[in-house]
């Protein structure tokens with residue numbers, strides 16, 4: 203480029219590097235004659251100069267294209283390697299999450315298991331105490347029932363009453379003895395396993411589509427106390443999204459009344475294998491809580 207021959211309006215020829223630094227000015231002193239000025243536009247618009255410059259530029263562009271293609275050929279040898287590499291990080295994160303969830307789950311199961319065993323041990327202890335109490339009571343009644351004496355010389359009425367009274371005691375103690383055996387040998391606890399429908403997606407986490415989303419807002423994004431705003435989630439590569447099951451696309455957050463709002467889009471799969479697009483407005487999507495509520499008037503359009 204520097205050595206290109208530029209024709210001057212006065213007819214002389216100079217190297218491009220002689221005038222290159224002066225191209226920003228409207229006019230420059232003629233580098234050959236040094237006695238007159240040359241208008242920059244006029245000089246560069248001369249057909250011959252245009253031809254020389256444009257051809258040089260084209261050759262430069264061509265060279266850089268060849269360079270790009272040469273660089274691209276490095277990837278052509280093993281495109282799978284580079285695709286794998288670009289997904290390695292997310293795959294590692296998912297692998298890590300798998301181990302994390304397993305550990306967390308194991309820990310929770312073990313803690314819960316220990317709690318259940320403690321409940322059983324407590325019940326066993328209570329049962330033993332109850333058994334000992336009852337045995338003590340029965341033993342004291344046993345002594346009493348050995349001494350149920352009905353003297354011959356008491357009145358018949360009193361005798362009958364006494365027999366009735368003793369019978370009741372015998373019946374009570376008999377019953378106590380029987381229930382003590384039942385209580386001792388029958389388990390007082392039951393274990394009922396529940397049918398589990400573990401929401402693994404919510405526990406494990408989802409893959410989010412990492413696509414640039416745009417927010418077009420009529421109001422000021424940074425104002426946090428505004429009461430109304432309009433914002434838009436733009437899915438740039440919709441056909442990719444169609445194959446992205448189990449993924450959600452979230453817009454950038456929009457702050458309205460100090461709450462963070464996002465538009466979420468995801469595919470909803472139906473039992474008859476149909477897939478539809480669902481889109482939602484979410485308030486503080488990172489927080490899952492039902493201890494507070496927000497009222498909002500929302501208009502979603504597609």
Ligand SMILES: [Zn+2]
Pocket residue numbers: 210212213214232233234235236238
């Ligand atoms: Zn000149």
